[in-house]
Amino acid sequence: MNEEFLPIDDYGIIGNDDRCALIGRNGSIDWCSFPHLESPSVFAAILDTEDGGRFAVQPASEYESNHEYVDRTNVLQTTFETDDGAVTVTDCMPVREGEAPDERFQQAVYRKLEGVSGTVELDVVFEPRFDYARATTAIEIDDDGDVIATERDALGDDETDERDAEPEDEHDRDVERLYLHTDVDFDVDDATATATATIEEDETRWFCLQYGAPDYRSDDEYEKVLQGTIDYWRTWLDTCEESATDLFDFEDEWQDVLVRSALVLKLLIHDETGSIPAAPTASLPEEIGGELNWDYRYNWIRDAKFTIQALHSVGQSDEAHRYFEWFREIGHENPGEIQPLYGLHGEAEIGEETLDNLSGYRDSTPVRIGNAAATQEQLDIYGTIVQGIYETIRYENGLSEYDWESVHALAEYVCDHWDEKDKSIWEFRDLHEHFVHSKLLCWVALDRALRLAEEYDRDAPVDRWEDEREAIRNAIEDRGYDEELGSFVQFFGADEALDATALLIPLYDFLPADDERVQNTIDTLLEELTTEDGLVFRFANSPARPREPGGFLICSFWLVDALVLSDRLDEAEDLFETLVGHTSSIGLLSEMIHAETGEFLGNFPQAFSHIGLINSAIYLASASERSDQLPPEELSSGSDAPLFQRHGS
Missing domain, CATH: 2.70.98 (Beta-galactosidase; Chain A, domain 5)
Known part of the structure; x- marks a missing residue:
């Protein structure tokens, strides 16, 4: 054959x-x-x-x-x-x-x-x-x-x-x-x-x-x-629909892709540990014939906040709780030893090797197994963990002393290290910079730690955390925004490098969605990073790689979310509908879509893409229901709490 x-x-x-x-x-x-x-x-x-x-x-x-x-x-x-x-x-x-x-x-x-x-x-x-x-x-x-x-x-x-x-x-x-x-x-x-x-x-x-x-x-x-x-x-799906009727009853024409995304997410959950791999495959290329071929069969900390949100959104609080348990334990490690990713059974020792005996998908080599990104310094992971605790305790019985110990240690670590360079969420192997997204998540770590300290009356060095939080804010606003470009940039001092992670600024409540800089950034990324088919590139004009061949689907869904928070609902819904059209004939999504040919790229099916689809549907459903009840200024306030609280309970 x-x-x-x-x-x-x-x-x-x-x-x-x-x-x-x-x-x-x-x-x-x-x-x-x-x-x-x-x-x-x-x-x-x-x-x-x-x-x-x-x-x-x-x-x-x-x-x-x-x-x-x-x-x-x-x-x-x-x-x-x-x-x-x-x-x-x-x-x-x-x-x-x-x-x-x-x-x-x-x-x-x-x-x-x-x-x-x-x-x-x-x-x-x-x-x-x-x-x-x-x-x-x-x-x-x-x-x-x-x-x-x-x-x-x-x-x-x-x-x-x-x-x-x-x-x-x-x-x-x-x-x-x-x-x-x-x-x-x-x-x-x-x-x-x-x-x-x-x-x-x-x-x-x-x-x-x-x-x-x-x-x-x-x-x-x-x-x-x-x-x-x-x-x-x-x-299993019946239990989802009983618990999250507001999601599965929203927009009949989107039912099939929402159901499929929920089923994919469940399919990828490891029953033994509750962990979720980024994808079930290894070395499917980001570019045909290229070298960017990675093993995605690992559990990334960076995905946790969005995964928890999606699991609660589809009515699976038990799965969300079990998924968070491994994540919660990692938060109690020495912060300096926490890795960006772990094995699905909790393994920390993750090497990387190439398989010279395999030709690679359509001759895309090297074929890699393992992932050397496990040893990278990625400062965003600390904010992800604190944010995950911050969201998860809403569905539990308050903040335990055990979790507070973790939050306290992580916040202290961020105070000491936020002004260092790292490898970023995109795990560049040849670029070490002050990435704006990493600073944003450091700010999130301190902001959520301060909120938790106040809400649950915990002892904390409040003055120190507030001072460092303000220092991070000033650094991002002064060094991370380019007035001439009209956008937040990829890293401090970047000449023209744009990055889709800037769309997360209103999602994490760093700035309200109606802030002029946020709207300028959205408009700039729509112009410079977004194709006519609604695909959003991860970055452009970066020293790491000037331009990728395809749009990164999770970034496209982040754009939907940012547009919803901006009260640009017609644009958000049109974009979401376009993205739904990029699913395969049986409703599956890859990591990337080629900007010109529409072919799937990267590991498949990609959990992050299906999680993005679910979460964007939640944003749209929430906005649609709330728009008749709330004034526009509250709908576009940039706060994530009403959205997450309403659909996560």
Whole structure:
């Protein structure tokens, strides 16, 4: 099977709690890691069509295909139509509604083949490639016709003993193994198993892939698991809609993308830890053929404020609480040792390496796993943590002494270090400056700490914090705003460098949205950073990179939010509608959209993009409801409290 690279938006995602798989509209699983989302891949054809490995099911003759999710679920269906008939492949990772997660049970992919009309002959290719295709794979057929793939490099001298041994630790298996249960006859050649399956109308066949150990079931049992998985997603979504009716009842034409964004966010949540990766993939490029290819399977502190807001907004306070727990614990570390990102199980030791054996998506190299940004100094993270505590305690029983200890330590650290240079939210590896966004979040850390001290009557060095907060404000206003450009700039002393993070100034209540400098900045960024299709570039004229090829979707949603706070509601709604049009055919969003071609760029699907969509919908819904009740000056006041409090409760 000689496959070309699919467009990124031709992929759908399935998953459960702690793992995901990307499936192309051609029926091929081209990205999947076991036992966890952040584990080494077993299928990576999305990064190398020849050597990465895949599990493909597709017609042997010419076909047309489309895919869609089973309504209100993360169960994906791909329908193939040929001259001889049609067949649907239904893919899911199993989940049991109402039961505690069973790791072994959920480390699986179920593929149901169902004849729709006529007779369709399907080619099946099963070629797992363990450890990002760095290991050698051995495939055998057992006496029952099931396919067993083993990482040969991990076997010792006594292969039989190794294969029969149970791993001691589910998180650190010595021998990687996949079991494919099926009634289709496979042939094996050079570590690839192939088969032909003929499906007639109303006929059903199953492929059940299990990691680690066999968990074979009857066809009836597989059907029950599939239906149980469908019920799980729908039940979860029902709880969202019951808790956040004002969101899901807002603007009927936006319902599908809001539902999909909520389901994507839930799909990415690690059940064991509550953490959320930025994306389930690694090294999908920000520019085709470029070098900006990063591993996003980590939990970034910078995303926390927006993630907490989105989870509360979709009515999932439990998920928001669990997500914040890991974040809350990090806040109690020595502030100087806090990292910008962590592993999904809390790992702090995060290296970075390149995979020279993989060609990269459309020859975009290097292919990276791990992320060296974990060791960067990013001063914005302290404000993010304090802001997260500030917002979260609204839904709890006030400010605990435990949290106040964290806030106090972080505020003190900011006082001592806010005037240093750092790498910024965009994690530039070749630019070290006084970034305006970093200073803004340092101001947020002190401002929210002071608010908490006053509201909860906590002991604090108020004079020191107020003096440093004022010093930060003066620095931002004096050195971060360029009168000639009519905008806040990327960093102090920047000649012409603009940055979309300036849109956050009214969102964090640093200045009211009707402040002339805020309005000038919005207008300048609309002119200089925004395409006709509503895509907002992260930055322009920066010493790091003058211009990127695509708009960064979270920045586009920040523009929507800033326009709402400015009482420019028609502009905000038009922009939001345009951005909704950039979702894939099944409602998914990438990190970036190419400004000219509209193609998806970056890791996919991107949690930050879907979080931005949810939060912008909340801003619009709030403004729409409040505009009939409140005077314009209050609507455009720049305070985030009415919006967040109303929809987070």
